[in-house]
Amino acid sequence: MGALPAHMERMRAHPDIxxxxxxxxxxxxxxxxxxxxxxxxxxxxMFDPTQPRDRACLEAFERELDMPWALYxxxxxxxxxxxxxxxxxxxxxxxxxxxxxxxxxxxLITVSERHGxxxxxxxxxxxxxxxxRPRTKGWPMAEELFTTAPARVIDKQDQNFEQxxxxxxxxxxxxxxxx
Numbered sequence: 520m521g522a523l524p525a526h527m528e529r530m531r532a533h534p535d536i537x538x539x540x541x542x543x544x545x546x547x548x549x550x551x552x553x554x555x556x557x558x559x560x561x562x563x564x565m566f567d568p569t570q571p572r573d574r575a576c577l578e579a580f581e582r583e584l585d586m587p588w589a590l591y592x593x594x595x596x597x598x599x600x601x602x603x604x605x606x607x608x609x610x611x612x613x614x615x616x617x618x619x620x621x622x623x624x625x626x627l628i629t630v631s632e633r634h635g636x637x638x639x640x641x642x643x644x645x646x647x648x649x650x651x652r653p654r655t656k657g658w659p660m661a662e663e664l665f666t667t668a669p670a671r672v673i674d675k676q677d678q679n680f681e682q683x684x685x686x687x688x689x690x691x692x693x694x695x696x697x698x
Contacts (some may be wrong), residue, residue: 523557527565531572538579542669543568545584549646549668550593550612563631584644589670590623593665595654596683605658611676611682614663618643623667631665663685 530537544562547554556562559692563580575611596609616623624640624647631638631649645667652663661684 534572534575535577538583541580541585542671543582545644545646546668546671548667549648550591551670552648556643558694581644584620584669587670588620588623588645588667589614589672590618590627590669591666591672592663593666594661594680594684595662596680596687597654597658597662598683598687599658601662608681609677609680611680611684613676614670614672614674617670622665623647626631627667659687668677676680 520675530540540556541563542552544556548561557565566576568574568577568623592613592615594611598606598609600606616626618626624645627647627649628638628640636649636651638647648664649664650662650664652659652661654662
C-alpha cells in the first residue's frame with residue numbers, strides 16, 4: 520500500500536482508463552462483494568467527488584456504466600474433501616436477462632420482496648442484489664444470489680457443478696422465479 524499514492528496519481532492522469540478499471544471492480548463486486556481491489560476498501564471509495572481530478576475519473580466510470588446491463592444468477596459451492604480439507608470454490612454464473620440498470624434492479628427488488636428475500640440496491644450506480652442463500656461460516660456450504668451488473672460477464676459453470684449443487688442442497692434451494 521506504500522505505492523498507493525503514486526498509483527492514484529497515475530489513475531488521475533488517465534481518467535478514461537480509470538473509468539474502465541472502476542467498472543471492472545464494480546462488476547466483480549456485483550457478483551462477489553469480496554472482490555475489492557484493495558482489501559478492505561474499494562477503488563471507488565478512494566476517489567473524492569469534490570476533487571476535480573477525482574471527479575473526472577468518476578465521470579469516466581459513469582460513462583463506462585452506460586451500457587446494457589444483465590441480471591445474473593450466481594451460485595458458489597464451498598466443498599470439502601472426505602478428509603475435511605477445503606476444495607477450490609466451484610462457481611456457476613448465468614445471465615438471466617438483459618436490459619437497462621434501473622429496470623433490471625426494479626424487477627429484482629419487486630420479485631425479491633414478493634418472495635420475502637431482502638434485496639440491496641445501490642441508488643447511485645444502479646446495482647441490485649438479492650441473496651437467496653447467503654454464505655454461512657462453516658464448510659461445506661452453498662451460496663446463491665441474483666444480481667445486476669454491466670453485461671460483460673460470460674456464462675460459466677465449473678465441471679460437475681450441478682451434480683455437486685444437488686448433492687449438497689438436495690433440491691431444497693429457495694428459488695426466485697427469475698431464471
